[in-house]
Amino acid sequence: MADGPWWRRLFGSVKTAALDPGRPDLVVVASSFDDAEASSAALERADRFVPGDEVVLRHHLRVPAEHVARVCELAGQDGYVRAESGDPGLLLLQRVQVLDALHCSQERSRMAGLAQRHDGVAEGWEALQPG
Template sequence: MEANVATGLWRRLFGRKGPEPLDPSRTDLVVVASSFDDAEACSAALARATGFAPEAAVVLRHHLRIPADRHGRVCEIAAQDGYAPEPNPVTGDALAPLILRRVQVLDALHCSQERSRMAGLAQRHDGFADGWDALQPGGTDAARS
């Protein structure tokens, strides 16, 4: 408790706040890295990324195809790890698209772990993980904020 009080006092005195969290609904987000190839390592995808600011948060999105009647359960499970579905109407198709997203700082190790986790989640629900992409604010100045 004392550490929290001291931290709060320090911030009030010196006016330093952490960066504002990245809002996944921002309209200026652009894809800065992606991979839809199962054989491509996340490290390779991030190495070829353009406009990617590795020290800044991204909106990491996983593109899945899941039977429409299982979307709710898949979203519940993914929510335990901080994922939320992107607004997208569920169609009556046997395999309906589902995009799960969360905000995080992205590196190759964590990208690979999350990609594997999503592939397993999709497979357990008779679906597929097609790939992932990462979004950050467009423009070089905006990507740093």
């Protein structure tokens, strides 16, 4: 459903601009860098996370330099863009979305698979919202 829930299409809704990933007031409200931690647990312990509001979901990947362009290309098909990391060996991929435990788990799995297929690892993820 690219246009949202059926009731929004039927009754209409006010279109709001997506969260700008470049906003200077974004802060990390949830994160996990532990493969064994469930996304639901990470979101439950996040005291500043506002469920239902958009987040910038950012994945931290380490992939060999020769694979970075391909990883970015493939992730771009799902709306991810590369973000600056300050660490030349760290690849940050991010996109704006509404986050819940199910979708977080799906994206974690997707990023882990993408990294592994390109001789890398997914170190973790973080969600940012206005502070």
